[in-house]
Structure formats: structure tokens, C-alpha cells
Amino acid sequence: MSHAVAKAALSGRPDRAIDSIARPPDKIGHPPPASRPVLSRKFFQIGFNKCGTTFIARLFAMNGIPTVHWEENGLAEDIAFSKLSGRAPLQPWAHVTAFTDMESVRSINLPIVEAFRDFAYLDRSFPGSVFLLNTRRVEDWIISRYRHRGGRYARACAQARGVGLPDLADLWQADWDAHLAAVRSHFAGRPELIQIDIDKAGPADYRDALAPYFDLPTCPDLPGPGLRRKRAGYLPALDRMLNTPRAAIPAADHDRIAGGLAAFARPARIRMKPVGFAACSGQFATFDAATGKVAARGGVPLPILPDAGRRFHLDPAFPRWMNVAAAVNDIAEVASRGLYYIDMQPACRAGAGDGARIGRPILAPSRRAGAENVFLWPAPRAHWPGNDAFLGNPDRADPPFPDKRDRAIWRGALSDDAAEDGAPPGADRLGFVAAHAGSTDVDAAFLPGDRAALDRRGHGGLATGRADEAFLLSHRYLICLGGVAGLRDFAALANTRSVVLKEEDDWQGFHSGLFQPWRHYVPLAQGCGDLAERLAWARANPAECGRISERARAICAALADPDLRRRHLTRVLQDYRAATGQ
Known part of the structure; x- marks a missing residue:
């Protein structure tokens, strides 16, 4: 199968968010109720993600059975490390009965772990356990995986496996076929394996299939029409994701640029x-x-x-x-x-x-x-x-420079890792944002997550409710404040059709030598006291701003090249x- 699966009809039942007390929707972990003893028999969901895993987790959790779902990659990573180190797996969750979505795909250079594929190890470690192989129409599963987390999941997988995005479809199809065959061979003739096709099963089918082992009288609803309508928009987004051309870096430039970085x-x-x-x-x-x-x-x-x-x-x-x-x-x-x-x-x-x-x-x-x-x-x-924080989402909406708002914008966190010892956390940034409150030329505000900390200082109004990427990229001029946070933010800002106004300081990151003032960004003095002057220059030189932005994007394309x-x-x-x- 090639990435032509993007043209397949959408069907099946997408995963559903789970309401859970004091935990994010994708993280379920309920302690054993005092009125019910901990069950000695374990349950493991061993189908792939994007096959109704959250529905299965909710089925157990809402019936009072201690359940852990994904645990922000922790389940899979514990199983993998336990197997390598020789210790018993899942010890932090000894009280838990049901385990679902045992996978880890991080947007940093750590291994992909699909611990549900280690079913034989789990079978040996927890004798008498019940295993559920959940499946669906494979073409729909591949499409759903591509669009998981807005495409970030697929980009992380492609980077970790050293392939292009279109190649994932073939790899995922092969993984699917191999896993299903291995599961069915290992559990051949054993009643502890339950198989459910989520495209065909209703809530009662899960309850009935698991009834010999678990009491599950209450069943959650299946996803409604809202999520199905959302899935209807997957194909156009997937087409853009797989077919948008990426800048090619001439092989002759690889050694030159790599040498400059080194x-x-x-x-x-x-x-x-x-x-x-x-x-x-x-x-x-x-x-x-x-x-x-x-x-x-x-x-x-x-x-x-x-x-x-x-x-x-x-x-x-x-x-x-x-x-x-x-x-x-x-x-x-x-x-x-x-x-x-x-x-x-x-x-x-x-x-x-x-x-x-x-x-x-x-x-x-x-x-x-x-x-x-x-x-x-x-x-x-x-x-x-493989991390969108590096160069930004390659499929994000980024209007041409002339179509953007003639205004500068900054969004960021209150604290910076580079703050000098003894300085109040965020003092420089707080002063910068406060100085531009109400400005018609500069929209500066902190991210919503800093509102509580700002409230304690009496500056809650400096946090914004509008910080999404599309809003940021609707502006012609993007401000990058200095410090280590500036090093972290710069490449994603430079890889846009906007122009970066960058505060200069003496902090250096690995790519700092490639980007030069006035060639790839407009420099700001430390403290940004010349921001008005630099903004006036940029407004008077739109053609040069376009060239600055183009040259910066070319550098970013080089940084994204795996070779x-x-x-x-x-x-x-x-x-x-x-x-x-x-």
C-alpha cells in the first residue's frame, strides 16, 4: 500500500476523549475503589492506537475497575525499560487491572516504543491475563494515524524511522499485518485472546465479549456525529501533508553548511x-x-x-x-x-x-x-x-508577507532559563510587555498559562487569550526576545513569511552562526529600546523584508535536511x- 490510501473512504469509529477527574483527557488512572478489592487478573489492550483505545479504557474505568491509559508514554516506556533491565514490568501500577494504549512516540530523539507488541512478554509476566486485539479497517487506521495530533505524530514517526512521510503508509501496513499475525499465532486456541473489530462492534459487544472475566454493566456511548464530521476533513489535510513540496537542499551544499555549523x-x-x-x-x-x-x-x-x-x-x-x-x-x-x-x-x-x-x-x-x-x-x-517546536508545523497557514497585518507581535513565557542569578524571574520580559501595553504597533503579551503567576504580581492583564499559531503568523513582524528562550523560539519564527526582529545578546545556540543580522533577521539592541526605529525601517523597506524572510527560510530548510x-x-x-x- 502507498500513500494513495489517502483517497480511501473514511469510516470507522474514531477514538473518543475521556472525561477523567484531575487528569487530562488522554490520561486515565483511577485508584482502586475502597468498596472493591483489587482484581488479580490483568487486562491488556494490544491493538494499535487510533483503534478505539480510549473507548476501551473508559469502559473499564466507568465500571470502577482501576485503569491506566497511555500515562503520557509512561506505560510503554516502563515496559521497555523493565524488559531491558530484567525487573518486573508495571510496578508503579501494581493496583491497576486494565492497561490501554501502551505506546510512546515522543517529539525528541527517544525510541518509538509499541509495548502492546510485547504481548508475549506481558503474557509471561502476568499469567492468566486477558488480551484484547482491537482492529478496524486498515486504510482508515492509516489515515487517522497520519492526522493524529494534527500531523505531529506522523512527523515524529517519520523522523524516528528515518523515512519520508509518504513512506509511513507502507511501513504501518507492514507493522499491522505482522502484529496481527503474531498475536493470533501466539494465542492460537486460547480463550484469553478477545478480538473486536471496532467498525462493527457496539458497546454491548465489548461487554459481552469480556463478560467471562470482568463485570462491565455500564457501557460508554460510541463517538457521535461531531467526531465523524471532523474526520471528513482529514483527506484534504492529508493531501496537503503528503504532497506539499519541501525545499530541496543541493547535495553540494551539505558539506559546506555542515562544516559551518561544526x-x-x-x-x-x-x-x-x-x-x-x-x-x-x-x-x-x-x-x-x-x-x-x-x-x-x-x-x-x-x-x-x-x-x-x-x-x-x-x-x-x-x-x-x-x-x-x-x-x-x-x-x-x-x-x-x-x-x-x-x-x-x-x-x-x-x-x-x-x-x-x-x-x-x-x-x-x-x-x-x-x-x-x-x-x-x-x-x-x-x-x-521531528518536533514542530523546532521549525514549526510545515503545514501551517502562513500568508504571503504583503497580506499580513502591518504590526509586530510577541508571545512567550514569563520565565527564561537564561535569567541572571538574583534577578526576579521574568523581570526583563515583564518590563517589555508592560511597556507596550495598549500599543497600536506592537502586540506583546504572555501566554495564557502564565496568567496565575502574573495575577500574583498584579499583572494578570498582560496574559492573552489569543496565542494560536495562525494569529501569530497573521503579522508581518515577529519579535524574538533574547536569552535561551529566544534561542529555542528563533528557528520556528524564522521559518515563516514574516520577518523576525531579534533581540541581540551573547547567548549562542548550535545554529546561531548561520543567521546573520540584516541578512536573515532585523537586529534589536539588548533591551529592545530601538524597537520603534527598527519597525519603522522594516515598514519603509518591504521588498528587502521579503528577501530577508526568504533567505531565513532557506537556512531553515537546510537545518531540516536529515543528511x-x-x-x-x-x-x-x-x-x-x-x-x-x-
Whole structure:
């Protein structure tokens, strides 16, 4: 099957959001009711996602049976790590009976985990359990997967598997066929396997099929016409997603751009000193690529283990190490040898001044200009091509420059990881937004999530209810404030038909050397005191603004190229090994 499945008729029953007390709709976890004993028999839903998994979870939960659904990737990642480490799986949920949607697909460089496909391991670990294989019309399932999370899910899958978006259809079809065959072979002749086609089953069919094992007198409703109407819009969106041409970077440019990125990544100075790494953060770790061992300070092993394919899995009980695990996967993709010191704190102050000296080179997502011993490495959460936070959703609506509002806009968070020690959190940003309150030229406001913190300071009115991407991109001029948050935001703003007005400071990220003032963005002085002047210049030079935007988008297209990224990372690690005598 090719991506021509996009033309198939839409049918089937989409997943339904679940109402759950004190948890987001996709996360269900109910403690065992005091009036009902914990059931010893477990239930595992082992069909793919987008096959009514939330309906199944709700069926159990609303009947008082302890149920956990997805757990924000935690179920799948616990099963994968438990299998690698030899411990019993799902120990944090010992009281739970029903487990659904055991999958993890993150928009950072961590392995895709489809733990429901480890049904044989779960069968051995929990003898006597009941397994439900939920299926649907496979063409509809593929379409639904493509449009899951607005396309972000598919983009993350494509990046993780190293393929183009159109290629996923064939891979997913093969996964579907192999999984169904394996399940049916493993459970052949065993009553513990229940199979339900969600396109044909009604609520009572689930209850009746599970009746020998679980008492489920109350059944949730199936999705209504509203969700079916939503699905009717999937095909046009899928067509745009699969057929919109992407900018091609000439192969001859790959080495040149990768070389420029690697050259900028090198520290201002390399000095080996016996001072250790006290100036590094709590995100400091070492990675031995040859042995696959990851350790914190003092050689303490971290809960990060490789699988047979050298993909590194993090124990989900330790989310603070997620950035380190992602960086380890980045390194392992391009290097099979070398000892690497890394510090994945977003704002790395190591190497910047006598009080922050470190004993040897490290890899870090940011640095102060002139910092010694700090090689720049892409920030895991914001600089991975499978993450829309990096370059923005490639299918987003972005009007031509002349059709946008003749106004500058800023949206962002109150805090910034780069705030100086002793400064009130968000002081600079608060002053910037307050200075432009009521302005007709500059729309500056904080994100709605900061409203409570702003209320406590008496500035609740500076948070906005309008922060969606379409509204942001309806403006000609996009303001990027400085600091590490600015490094994180810049590429997504630059990859638009708007023009970026960027506050200059001495923070550097891995791509900072590629973007030049007046060529790829309009510079603002630190503190943005010249914003009115720069905005007036931009308004007087619309043609040059168009060229600035076009050149910035060309750089972003290069950064999204998988081959170029691989060459860039390979060269950085080659330089790192040379600098450390490896």
C-alpha cells in the first residue's frame, strides 16, 4: 500500500476523549475503589492506537475497575525499560487491572516504543491475563494515524524511522499485518485472546465479549456525529501533508553548511585544567559510546539503557534525565566510539569566566559568547526535526508577507532559563510587555498559562487569550526576545513569511552562526529600546523584508535536511574527540 490510501473512504469509529477527574483527557488512572478489592487478573489492550483505545479504557474505568491509559508514554516506556533491565514490568501500577494504549512516540530523539507488541512478554509476566486485539479497517487506521495530533505524530514517526512521510503508509501496513499475525499465532486456541473489530462492534459487544472475566454493566456511548464530521476533513489535510513540496537542499551544499555549523560549535578556547566539572549543572553526564554506559557525577550509572539496535531507553520514573537520554541517542546515531561529557541544562553557563571553569570540553545546548571548553550541540526538545517546536508545523497557514497585518507581535513565557542569578524571574520580559501595553504597533503579551503567576504580581492583564499559531503568523513582524528562550523560539519564527526582529545578546545556540543580522533577521539592541526605529525601517523597506524572510527560510530548510544534520553532528563529534585527545 502507498500513500494513495489517502483517497480511501473514511469510516470507522474514531477514538473518543475521556472525561477523567484531575487528569487530562488522554490520561486515565483511577485508584482502586475502597468498596472493591483489587482484581488479580490483568487486562491488556494490544491493538494499535487510533483503534478505539480510549473507548476501551473508559469502559473499564466507568465500571470502577482501576485503569491506566497511555500515562503520557509512561506505560510503554516502563515496559521497555523493565524488559531491558530484567525487573518486573508495571510496578508503579501494581493496583491497576486494565492497561490501554501502551505506546510512546515522543517529539525528541527517544525510541518509538509499541509495548502492546510485547504481548508475549506481558503474557509471561502476568499469567492468566486477558488480551484484547482491537482492529478496524486498515486504510482508515492509516489515515487517522497520519492526522493524529494534527500531523505531529506522523512527523515524529517519520523522523524516528528515518523515512519520508509518504513512506509511513507502507511501513504501518507492514507493522499491522505482522502484529496481527503474531498475536493470533501466539494465542492460537486460547480463550484469553478477545478480538473486536471496532467498525462493527457496539458497546454491548465489548461487554459481552469480556463478560467471562470482568463485570462491565455500564457501557460508554460510541463517538457521535461531531467526531465523524471532523474526520471528513482529514483527506484534504492529508493531501496537503503528503504532497506539499519541501525545499530541496543541493547535495553540494551539505558539506559546506555542515562544516559551518561544526566550525561555529567549537569553543573559543580549549584548556585542560584540573578543576573538574563543578561549574556544570545537574544535567551533567558522561556517555561512553563504545560500551553504551551513561553515568552522572562520580560515575553513578543513570537509568538509560541501550536495546539491541543501540537505541537508548530512559526509565520513565526519572524524567529529569530525558534531555540527557535524547542527547545520548543523537550521539549514538553518528558515533560508536568516544567518551563524551555532556550538560543538557538549557542555559549552560559553564566555561564563561573564571568562576565557571571546567576541566575539559563538554557538549551543551547553549553557551555564552567566548565560553571555553563548550562545544555546541542541538537542544533535544527544540532542535529535532521531528518536533514542530523546532521549525514549526510545515503545514501551517502562513500568508504571503504583503497580506499580513502591518504590526509586530510577541508571545512567550514569563520565565527564561537564561535569567541572571538574583534577578526576579521574568523581570526583563515583564518590563517589555508592560511597556507596550495598549500599543497600536506592537502586540506583546504572555501566554495564557502564565496568567496565575502574573495575577500574583498584579499583572494578570498582560496574559492573552489569543496565542494560536495562525494569529501569530497573521503579522508581518515577529519579535524574538533574547536569552535561551529566544534561542529555542528563533528557528520556528524564522521559518515563516514574516520577518523576525531579534533581540541581540551573547547567548549562542548550535545554529546561531548561520543567521546573520540584516541578512536573515532585523537586529534589536539588548533591551529592545530601538524597537520603534527598527519597525519603522522594516515598514519603509518591504521588498528587502521579503528577501530577508526568504533567505531565513532557506537556512531553515537546510537545518531540516536529515543528511545535513547527520554530517553536522558527525563533524562536531570528530572535533570533540580531537580536542580531547581521543
